[in-house]
Amino acid sequence: MTASKILLLVLDGASDRPCEALDGLTPLQAADTPVLDGFASGGICGIMDPVAPGIRPGSDTAHLSLIGYPPENYYTGRGPLEAEGAGIHMEEGMIGFRANFATIDENGVITDRRAGRIRETAALISAIREGVDLSSHGVEFMFESGKGHRAAFALKGEGLGAGVTSNDPKHEGMPPKEIQPLGSSPSDAKTARVCNDFIRQSGEILASHPLNTGRQEEGLPPANIVLIRGAGKMGHFETFEEKHGLRGSVISTATLITGIGKVVGLHQATPAGVTGSVAGISAKVAAAMAELEERDFVLLNIKGADEKGHDGDPVAKMRFIAECDTALRDLVPGDDCLVVICSDHSTPCSIKDHSADPVPLVISGEGVRIDDVTHFDEISCAGGGLNRISGQSLMPILLDLINKTDKYGA
Amino acid sequence: MTASKILLLVLDGASDRPCEALDGLTPLQAADTPVLDGFASGGICGIMDPVAPGIRPGSDTAHLSLIGYPPENYYTGRGPLEAEGAGIHMEEGMIGFRANFATIDENGVITDRRAGRIRETAALISAIREGVDLSSHGVEFMFESGKGHRAAFALKGEGLGAGVTSNDPKHEGMPPKEIQPLGSSPSDAKTARVCNDFIRQSGEILASHPLNTGRQEEGLPPANIVLIRGAGKMGHFETFEEKHGLRGSVISTATLITGIGKVVGLHQATPAGVTGSVAGISAKVAAAMAELEERDFVLLNIKGADEKGHDGDPVAKMRFIAECDTALRDLVPGDDCLVVICSDHSTPCSIKDHSADPVPLVISGEGVRIDDVTHFDEISCAGGGLNRISGQSLMPILLDLINKTDKYGA
Numbered sequence: 001m002t003a004s005k006i007l008l009l010v011l012d013g014a015s016d017r018p019c020e021a022l023d024g025l026t027p028l029q030a031a032d033t034p035v036l037d038g039f040a041s042g043g044i045c046g047i048m049d050p051v052a053p054g055i056r057p058g059s060d061t062a063h064l065s066l067i068g069y070p071p072e073n074y075y076t077g078r079g080p081l082e083a084e085g086a087g088i089h090m091e092e093g094m095i096g097f098r099a100n101f102a103t104i105d106e107n108g109v110i111t112d113r114r115a116g117r118i119r120e121t122a123a124l125i126s127a128i129r130e131g132v133d134l135s136s137h138g139v140e141f142m143f144e145s146g147k148g149h150r151a152a153f154a155l156k157g158e159g160l161g162a163g164v165t166s167n168d169p170k171h172e173g174m175p176p177k178e179i180q181p182l183g184s185s186p187s188d189a190k191t192a193r194v195c196n197d198f199i200r201q202s203g204e205i206l207a208s209h210p211l212n213t214g215r216q217e218e219g220l221p222p223a224n225i226v227l228i229r230g231a232g233k234m235g236h237f238e239t240f241e242e243k244h245g246l247r248g249s250v251i252s253t254a255t256l257i258t259g260i261g262k263v264v265g266l267h268q269a270t271p272a273g274v275t276g277s278v279a280g281i282s283a284k285v286a287a288a289m290a291e292l293e294e295r296d297f298v299l300l301n302i303k304g305a306d307e308k309g310h311d312g313d314p315v316a317k318m319r320f321i322a323e324c325d326t327a328l329r330d331l332v333p334g335d336d337c338l339v340v341i342c343s344d345h346s347t348p349c350s351i352k353d354h355s356a357d358p359v360p361l362v363i364s365g366e367g368v369r370i371d372d373v374t375h376f377d378e379i380s381c382a383g384g385g386l387n388r389i390s391g392q393s394l395m396p397i398l399l400d401l402i403n404k405t406d407k408y409g410a
Numbered sequence: 411m412t413a414s415k416i417l418l419l420v421l422d423g424a425s426d427r428p429c430e431a432l433d434g435l436t437p438l439q440a441a442d443t444p445v446l447d448g449f450a451s452g453g454i455c456g457i458m459d460p461v462a463p464g465i466r467p468g469s470d471t472a473h474l475s476l477i478g479y480p481p482e483n484y485y486t487g488r489g490p491l492e493a494e495g496a497g498i499h500m501e502e503g504m505i506g507f508r509a510n511f512a513t514i515d516e517n518g519v520i521t522d523r524r525a526g527r528i529r530e531t532a533a534l535i536s537a538i539r540e541g542v543d544l545s546s547h548g549v550e551f552m553f554e555s556g557k558g559h560r561a562a563f564a565l566k567g568e569g570l571g572a573g574v575t576s577n578d579p580k581h582e583g584m585p586p587k588e589i590q591p592l593g594s595s596p597s598d599a600k601t602a603r604v605c606n607d608f609i610r611q612s613g614e615i616l617a618s619h620p621l622n623t624g625r626q627e628e629g630l631p632p633a634n635i636v637l638i639r640g641a642g643k644m645g646h647f648e649t650f651e652e653k654h655g656l657r658g659s660v661i662s663t664a665t666l667i668t669g670i671g672k673v674v675g676l677h678q679a680t681p682a683g684v685t686g687s688v689a690g691i692s693a694k695v696a697a698a699m700a701e702l703e704e705r706d707f708v709l710l711n712i713k714g715a716d717e718k719g720h721d722g723d724p725v726a727k728m729r730f731i732a733e734c735d736t737a738l739r740d741l742v743p744g745d746d747c748l749v750v751i752c753s754d755h756s757t758p759c760s761i762k763d764h765s766a767d768p769v770p771l772v773i774s775g776e777g778v779r780i781d782d783v784t785h786f787d788e789i790s791c792a793g794g795g796l797n798r799i800s801g802q803s804l805m806p807i808l809l810d811l812i813n814k815t816d817k818y819g820a
Binding site: 017018024026047051052053054055056057058059060061062071075078230256348350351353354355356357378379382383387388 | 411412777778779780781782793794795796797798799800803805806807808809810811813815816817818819820
């Protein structure tokens with residue numbers, strides 16, 4: 001028999017470097033992970049450069065690479081993917097931005113870049129959608145709320161470029177910046193003009209909005225300015241089904257990852273109300289099992305380890321991985337399904353950011369050659385039967401294992 | 411902590427194949443190398459294709475690849491690099507050649523391609539510089555002495571091509587060849603004309619030079635003809651600092667390697683009077699330690715093993731490696747420095763020339779994942795945590811380990 005389905009489990013940022021607090025082990029080495037080790041023992045292991053050796057990937061470029069969309073051909077910045085994740089349908093040529101609400105004082109200085117971490121912005125979003133008018137530029141806009149103070153913004157119209165700066169001064173105590181075109185192209189200049197007009201009009205609406213006057217009366221920072229960044233022009237993405245012949249789903253609590261899923265036409269199967277917590281993992285695993293009944297491919301992203309890496313906390317990262325491992329006990333797909341487990345990138349606690357170190361990888365299931373690796377970690381997997389592969393090779397290898405590739409030659 | 415500096419130690423040609431005289435071991439396997447093994451034990455090992463699998467590299471193309479200048483984009487023949495190493499400042503567009511003095515008899519036959527390994531050619535060089543005139547071609551020339559019978563030659567002017575043959579017949583007992591353009595381009599034809607004129611004019615000067623008449627009286631072969639080869643047009647090289655953001659130095663007794671260093675703007679830090687001998691290694695190691703106080707990157711090339719490989723002497727190669735290892739005891743950089751040890755290419759004693767066999771590699775220092783390799787040799791390193799990488803990936807990987815890469819994506 002040959003497997004016909006693929007579960008791709010991405011332990012976001014779980015890969016690391018040796019940690020002093022763990023006696024020189026990585027969190028994956030130090031954690032008690034009987035479930036992950038079971039997959040390693042019964043499968044073929046290796047290490048993987050998500051994008052290329054020495055290239056430090058973002059979660060977005062890494063995920064694109066792993067699911068068969070090489071970022072050098074498909075990646076146009078974080079904005080369009082975040083916008084899609086937030087619910088804006090990004091058509092080819094549209095300009096997408098990440099956005100968030102912030103607080104500006106009467107002197108025009110940003111005093112809180114997250115507007116007191118405001119939680120509910122639906123009323124503000126509605127007011128902006130109704131009140132801002134960009135039609136004099138011949139441009140439509142979309143504005144959607146994200147989590148908390150976050151939002152997404154997009155522009156649709158002729159002659160718009162993506163080469164523009166942000167109005168975010170990056171530090172509090174400074175005024176917002178004027179958005180500028182990066183080069184001399186008229187399309188970038190047009191986008192900059194439209195954006196500055198949007199910021200001005202939305203600012204006027206926010207200043208007098210009852211939700212904000214209410215917050216001020218309560219002593220809370222008002223959400224009275226929108227900061228936008230990460231401009232990118234939406235490119236053309238074949239759907240996952242067109243590209244690979246597989247009907248797939250995505251399960252993730254990260255907007256960026258669900259955005260990538262939407263862009264390539266993956267079914268959104270994240271259970272409602274689930275968070276990135278350990279408790280949420282069981283729910284996501286259950287959802288993945290259910291999806292595999294209906295579909296050929298599930299991308300299951302588990303976020304927590306990455307956050308612990310960014311926090312620089314090796315012990316917490318090790319604990320999260322161990323708890324995650326426990327929740328993965330229920331990851332028992334049928335014989336018709338390959339289980340593929342990897343990280344999208346390393347997030348070493350020592351640098352509190354992503355690094356280019358290769359990530360561990362295991363492929364287990366019907367037809368897979370079994371090596372003698374028995375532990376899922378960065379060093380053990382390097383001794384596995386896959387050796388070192390590129391992230392762009394993952395989908396072709398998996399498609400071959402499920403007999404979905406064509407012979408090249410005779 | 412993250413390291414911020416890099417010492418790249420290249421054991422030139424140390425990599426080999428199994429040698430009968432060493433009971434089937436390679437010289438690196440057979441040699442007693444506690445220092446190299448210490449780096450292997452405390453670091454991450456692998457094997458590396460200096461240029462690409464199956465590509466038999468020169469020292470020049472290999473070094474260019476290892477320091478981040480892929481030879482397919484940067485290499486234009488050995489001539490320009492040798493010329494730079496010999497002290498000619500090669501500007502973009504100049505044509506560089508390797509040159510040497512040889513002996514031609516009264517019948518026009520080359521009787522000694524190295525002019526009796528003449529040691530002192532400064533007077534001949536001066537006479538040629540003063541006496542040869544290429545201004546009728548609208549061309550300037552540069553001519554510099556190298557070691558012993560070696561020299562370097564370069565042309566500067568409009569409309570010069572690098573597609574020309576050599577006048578070296580390669581075998582003694584034959585007349586020198588006429589230099590020919592390789593194709594039909596007028597620029598190659600011009601270079602051939604200029605070169606033939608240079609050979610003719612310099613030959614006349616050398617024939618009557620007192621140094622040569624003196625040699626003939628002593629029964630020594632006169633240095634009465636210049637052979638030139640390896641024509642290449644100097645390309646554009648960003649400096650190492652522009653490319654990688656690191657201030658670097660080069661330490662090497664090989665003109666070709668110091669030439670590469672000059673071309674990319676590495677500081678020349680080879681101690682005066684040091685030779686390629688074992689005794690010289692300690693001086694070079696000390697110089698490297700001193701340079702690392704001032705700079706971010708040191709390329710330290712140690713040449714001897716390559717020569718023993720070219721000699722086809724496995725026992726001598728093994729002994730040189732062991733003696734070299736002893737001299738490396740003083741290679742103790744601070745915690746802020748990665749130590750990277752590799753060969754630039756294999757020089758198997760069995761073939762007395764370079765081969766494409768991958769070379770062993772170790773990266774040791776802060777942040778590096780530590781595998782279980784405990785011996786620095788071609789076979790042990792193949793089992794290491796880096797697996798097999800390309801020489802072009804080395805600098806990106808190292809730059810990531812010292813936190814000098816930008817994130818690609820978010």
